[in-house]
Amino acid sequence: MITRKLFLRFPKCETEKPIVYHLVKDYNLIINIFRAKVTANEEGYLVLDVTGREEDIDRGMDFVRSFQVTIDPVNKGVRWDPQRCTHCGNCISHCPTHALHIVDPASREIGFQEELCIECLNCLENCPFGACSSAF
Amino acid sequence: MKTYDEINERIASGRAVVVTAEEVIDYVDSRGLERSAAEIDVVTTATFGPMCSSGCFLNFGHSTPRIRMTEAWIDDVAVYTGVAAVDVYLGATELRHNDPANMDYPGRFEFGGGHVIERLVAGKALQLFALSYGTSDYPRREIRTWFTIRDLNQAIMVNPRNCYQNYNVAVNASDKRIYTYMGLLEPNLANCTYCSAGQLSPLLNDPFYETIGIGTAVWLAGARGHVYAEGTQHAPSCRRTDEGLPTEGGGTLALTADMKEMRPEFVRGVSLPGYGVSLALGIAIPIPILDAEVLRRTTVRDRDIRAPVVDYSRDYPEMTGRTLGHVTYEELRSGEVRIEGRRVKVGSLSSYHAARRCAHLLREEVRAGRFPLAPPLRPLPREQGMQGLRITGEPR
Known part of the structure; x- marks a missing residue:
């Protein structure tokens, strides 16, 4: 069993199909949805963890792609811009999973470990310098 | 004992021994105070954080x-x-x-004066719109144009404080979230925010203002600037x-x-x-090591510096003067940290990382002979408090 974090972008027309249902039912995948925005007549987004056997995940993703859904295997839902970050550390007490963390206690440099991010968006609200942003 | 002239001669010759207020701690620990005082010429201190009284x-x-101009806006932000x-x-x-603002609470405050200042220093094109009533010698009544900092005759930062x-450590002892200039504070002391560079901070390395005074040369976001006065609310009798x-x-x-x-x-907006906009600045100030006592004060450590914990849900707005203790x-x-027996998560609005960079950059400038020190023309007041504002119904 492996877990992958995926970022799915749905084109306008495919949002009415129960894709997640089929991933669970037909491909034996365990789904953990972090964040979703799926609205009729608009582009949709889904950020989720899928857990299962590697071949089931691959087959499931082939199924998802058959709907012209784009799959990014990396976290694109929440972005941290190291150029805008001043490393103040205001985010640290608001990030529940320590995705935003202090890399080096001496220099107090901030880092972002994408795979720990559950997309709660606390950092978007709390960064004084606008270093964190959301794809949707 | 060294004089400003002797230190400046060593700086000019490129031979000055310069360390940051962080490096000086280990330096003095390993070599001893007297020997270090003879060797070190300058200690660079620094801070980076929001400083609202800037412009x-x-x-x-x-x-x-x-x-x-009688009314004017830059990128839609009003100027005086x-x-x-x-x-x-x-x-x-x-x-x-x-x-x-806070009509849809909490307001986002995504852009304001601090951001205009950031864009100006970054060399971006800004839009000026100004109005006037028109006079014989100044007949124009309206102007709209684009400009960058290079088009201005002067762009001089003048920061009253x-x-x-x-600084305070802000907490929220109430049962509702509050939005403050120290950021979002969750109820029941769930988190706290501090805002100081601690052991690197300029005035904590010169607590009695022995070398930092009016006229002292400072590194203000990379520019050579000066202390022009005591800051507003300067209250040394604390x-x-x-x-x-x-x-x-x-x-x-x-x-x-x-x-x-x-x-x-x-220079960052x-x-x-839920509060508003501000400007974060990186500032470094060199301390001349005139004698061992001046050096000893620069060896201050984070563990020696205590900050008051203040409840921003009640004690801060109501001016009660109460604190919930101190933390280092x-x-x-x-x-x-532990406050009132609870474990409290800590966030910071000042960047130690950026302050350290400022201290390093100034250290390199002093070492390279490009940043001579300026002795104070006048000391800062060493004894004075701060008074509140009395509300009266008629003139006193």
Whole structure:
């Protein structure tokens, strides 16, 4: 069993199909949805963890792609811009999973470990310098 | 004992021994105070954080025909025009025109005076819009044009209050979230925010203002500037530790420098949800090591510096003067402190990482002979408090 974090972008027309249902039912995948925005007549987004056997995940993703859904295997839902970050550390007490963390206690440099991010968006609200942003 | 002239001679010759206020701790630990005092010429201190009492005077030059601006906006942010015709003052906390503020609570405050200042220093094109009533000598009544900092005759930062000597640790003891200039504070002491560079901070390394005074040369976001006055609310007669370190705000500095020489990474607009906008600045100040006692004060450590914990849901707004105790910067930097028996998560609004960079950059400038020290023309007041504002129904 492996877990992958995926970022799915749905084109306008495919949002009415129960894709997640089929991933669970037909491909034996365990789904953990972090964040979703799926609205009729608009582009949709889904950020989720899928857990299962590697071949089931691959087959499931082939199924998802058959709907012209784009799959990014990396976290694109929440972005941290190291150029805008001043490393103040205001985010640290608001990030529940320590995705935003202090890399080096001496220099107090901030880092972002994408795979720990559950997309709660606390950092978007709390960064004084606008270093964190959301794809949707 | 060294004099300013001797230290400046060594700086000019490129032989000065310069260390940061962080490096000096181990230096003195390993070599001893007296020997270190003979060796070290300068210790560089620094801070980086939001400093609301900041802003700048800009001079646009005269258009044809001339205008005497009576109302003006830069990127839709109002500037003060109650000075000469094409001089304006742009303040860090001014909101953008039509910002809904806290009408939809908490307001986002995504853009304001601090962000205009950031864009100006970064060399971006900004839009000026100004109105006037028109006079014989200044007939123009309206102007709209684009400009960059290079088009201005002067862009001089003039900050009435920077570099607070020490600062509160903000908490929220109420049962509702609050939005403050110290960021979002969750109810029941769930988190706290501090805002000081601690052992690197300028006035904590010179607690009695022995070397930092009016006229002292400072590194203001990369530009060579000066302390032009005591900062507003400068209150040296505060509570202090046995070693003389303030355990509350204490002293402040008023600073000025030419914005055309500043580095954009140290001039940054700040958005605080539910509160407003501000400006974060990186500032470094060199301390001349005139004698062993001056050096000893620069070896201050985070564990020696205590910050007051203040409840921003009640005690801060209501001016009660109550604190929930004190914590050291060493404790704060561990990520968790104990307040009223509870474990409290710690966040920071000041960047130690950026302050360290400022201290390093100034260290390199002094070592390279490019940053001579300026002795104070006048000391900062060493004894004075701060008074509140009495509300009266009639003149006193």
